[in-house]
Amino acid sequence: MDRSFGTSFFLSDIFIQGEVLHYQGGSPVLFEHLFWFLGHPEVYIVLLPALGIASEVISTNARKPIFGYRAMVGSILAIAFLSTIVWGHHMFITGMNPFLGSVFTFTTLLIAIPSAVKAFNYITTIWKGNIQFNPGMLFAIGLVSTFITGGLTGIILGDSALDINLHDTYFVVAHFHLVMGISALYGLFAGVYHWYPRMFGRMMNKNLGYIHFWITAISAYGVFFPMHFVGMAGLPRRYYTNTNFPYFDDVANINVVITLFALLAGAAQLVFLYNFISSMFYGKKSIMNPWRSNTLEWTAPIKHMHGNWPGKIPHVFRWPYDYSKPGSKDDFIPQNVPLKKGEKELQH
Amino acid sequence: MAQKNNRRAKIVGTDIEVDITEKKDVIIESHDEDHEHDHHHKETFITKYIFSIDHKMISKQYLITGLIMGIVGIAMSLLFRLQLAWPEESFGVFDVLLGKWATDGVMDPNVYLALVTIHGTIMVFFVLTAGLSGTFSNLLIPLQIGARDMASGFLNMISYWLFFISSAIMIASLFVEAGPAAAGWTIYPPLSALPQAQPGSAAGMTLWLVSMAFFIASSLLAALNYIVTVLNLRTEGMTMTRLPLTVWAFLVTAIIGVVFSSIIICRSITNYG
Numbered sequence: 001m002d003r004s005f006g007t008s009f010f011l012s013d014i015f016i017q018g019e020v021l022h023y024q025g026g027s028p029v030l031f032e033h034l035f036w037f038l039g040h041p042e043v044y045i046v047l048l049p050a051l052g053i054a055s056e057v058i059s060t061n062a063r064k065p066i067f068g069y070r071a072m073v074g075s076i077l078a079i080a081f082l083s084t085i086v087w088g089h090h091m092f093i094t095g096m097n098p099f100l101g102s103v104f105t106f107t108t109l110l111i112a113i114p115s116a117v118k119a120f121n122y123i124t125t126i127w128k129g130n131i132q133f134n135p136g137m138l139f140a141i142g143l144v145s146t147f148i149t150g151g152l153t154g155i156i157l158g159d160s161a162l163d164i165n166l167h168d169t170y171f172v173v174a175h176f177h178l179v180m181g182i183s184a185l186y187g188l189f190a191g192v193y194h195w196y197p198r199m200f201g202r203m204m205n206k207n208l209g210y211i212h213f214w215i216t217a218i219s220a221y222g223v224f225f226p227m228h229f230v231g232m233a234g235l236p237r238r239y240y241t242n243t244n245f246p247y248f249d250d251v252a253n254i255n256v257v258i259t260l261f262a263l264l265a266g267a268a269q270l271v272f273l274y275n276f277i278s279s280m281f282y283g284k285k286s287i288m289n290p291w292r293s294n295t296l297e298w299t300a301p302i303k304h305m306h307g308n309w310p311g312k313i314p315h316v317f318r319w320p321y322d323y324s325k326p327g328s329k330d331d332f333i334p335q336n337v338p339l340k341k342g343e344k345e346l347q348h
Numbered sequence: 349m350a351q352k353n354n355r356r357a358k359i360v361g362t363d364i365e366v367d368i369t370e371k372k373d374v375i376i377e378s379h380d381e382d383h384e385h386d387h388h389h390k391e392t393f394i395t396k397y398i399f400s401i402d403h404k405m406i407s408k409q410y411l412i413t414g415l416i417m418g419i420v421g422i423a424m425s426l427l428f429r430l431q432l433a434w435p436e437e438s439f440g441v442f443d444v445l446l447g448k449w450a451t452d453g454v455m456d457p458n459v460y461l462a463l464v465t466i467h468g469t470i471m472v473f474f475v476l477t478a479g480l481s482g483t484f485s486n487l488l489i490p491l492q493i494g495a496r497d498m499a500s501g502f503l504n505m506i507s508y509w510l511f512f513i514s515s516a517i518m519i520a521s522l523f524v525e526a527g528p529a530a531a532g533w534t535i536y537p538p539l540s541a542l543p544q545a546q547p548g549s550a551a552g553m554t555l556w557l558v559s560m561a562f563f564i565a566s567s568l569l570a571a572l573n574y575i576v577t578v579l580n581l582r583t584e585g586m587t588m589t590r591l592p593l594t595v596w597a598f599l600v601t602a603i604i605g606v607v608f609s610s611i612i613i614c615r616s617i618t619n620y621g
């Protein structure tokens with residue numbers, strides 16, 4: 001309405017090329033509040049599905065039950081709730097009352113608790129597992145890594161005092177790319193590698209998957225690790241060029257290194273695309289449950305059909321993480337297998 | 349998707365039986381012993397691959413659209429990284445891809461801002477929201493909870509096609525005369541609110557806002573579908589504490605999406621009108 005009907009929700013006292021525009025009474029800061037009231041939960045709209053995928057992939061490939069199921073569910077709920085009361089940390093330098101800033105600092109730092117619960121539970125699930133290092137698992141582990149490294153810098157940026165120096169620098173770019181961008185991309189890749197057989201009835205090429213993972217993982221850190229230092233040196237984001245500021249000459253070479261790693265990362269995605277497309281036609285045909293997983297999707301036929309299962313839908317008798325259960329012949333027990341006489345469901 | 353043979357079915361987790369004779373697009377799971385589903389409707393190419401109401405096909409549509417958008421988004425980041433590493437150098441690839449916005453192969457400052465903006469928008473919304481959540485929520489929710497499809501296959505199809513339209517508009521915005529939106533993915537005013545603020549604030553910004561309105565409509569429909577499916581269509585024995593953590597994550601994500609979609613719609617309207 002501000003653009004087309006001359007309202008002043010977000011505009012006030014604007015001069016353009018010497019001309020005074022008619023807007024009055026609006027506030028761009030109101031827009032920022034509205035934007036980030038959505039924008040921060042959006043971070044978790046992006047991240048939570050990736051974390052869910054990681055839970056499934058890690059437990060399956062560690063051949064161990066997920067550690068702390070209820071704590072994981074509680075963490076998801078806690079993160080979702082807390083994500084709604086932290087938006088102000090994107091706006092510390094808008095002239096916000098410092099007391100309000102300290103409130104947003106407190107709520108922001110609270111998110112570190114459920115996030116840490118998730119990170120530790122992933123690590124504990126992997127701990128002493130019979131780990132299957134397939135590409136899906138590697139990307140899931142990669143997600144845990146970037147979730148931690150990116151999350152740690154979030155603690156710095158969530159502090160209203162420290163943020164004054166770092167706001168709108170490449171430190172912020174490095175933080176959110178690692179914790180949200182790369183982590184979610186790794187979740188996407190983990191999911192594609194893991195459920196590709198379920199989607200297309202064929203396996204992706206494992207060796208190309210390894211190449212894809214290792215080049216991506218090395219180059220992602222190659223891009224974003226040095227970017228923290230560029231940011232701490234004060235380099236602002238979104239500048240077309242930094243050559244007008246001799247102060248930044250010292251970081252010019254780091255920018256070249258970052259770009260070289262970015263090009264390498266881009267090239268690695270071509271490997272993935274080739275693997276993705278060629279496996280649809282030439283990939284090895286998949287069996288019904290290639291990862292020996294417990295969840296119901298692996299009990300449905302691969303052949304395309306509406307309704308997912310011919311005949312009856314499977315019933316569920318147990319939780320989805322009965323891996324390496326003592327007393328069981330196999331190291332997995334699908335959810336649709338009834339409890340044996342005397343067998344108790346794990347108290348998860 | 350209709351169930352033609354059954355007249356009555358039991359709602360999972362309850363003792364309630366309902367008449368489903370007239371239900372055309374809602375699946376209610378039944379575990380009657382003699383139950384047989386008639387899910388083998390004759391499909392055409394169009395109904396199977398284009399306007400499909402099958403959640404598995406829709407998940408593939410989300411994935412492939414998300415990957416295509418991802419290629420565009422990543423390519424943009426490589427272009428502006430070249431500019432940052434070797435500022436104002438001439439590159440043949442700029443000449444080829446950016447045309448009039450790269451005179452003699454040197455990137456124009458306005459298009460640099462546009463690339464940063466659209467890269468952020470595409471990666472956050474089109475790849476990591478729709479491409480990730482759309483793909484795996486669609487694929488896994490019905491399969492992992494033991495449902496035959498989403499609560500409404502039709503809404504699911506509409507949701508994907510709104511996402512597709514949204515993607516098409518965002519891509520189209522790259523080709524308008526004055527250039528695409530260039531206010532950053534956060535589109536703060538005044539750059540987003542004043543059409544004369546910068547070249548990208550004109551038609552490019554308008555298309556950005558229209559595209560996002562379609563995107564949020566798509567997300568809203570999808571999220572409502574996911575929530576209803578998880579809450580109502582779980583198979584027998586699939587209690588909430590037996591749900592895979594993937595489904596928990598998708599459910600909570602959908603709830604956040606429903607609650608906060610209204611905010612971005614409101615913002616787009618007040619900004620655009």
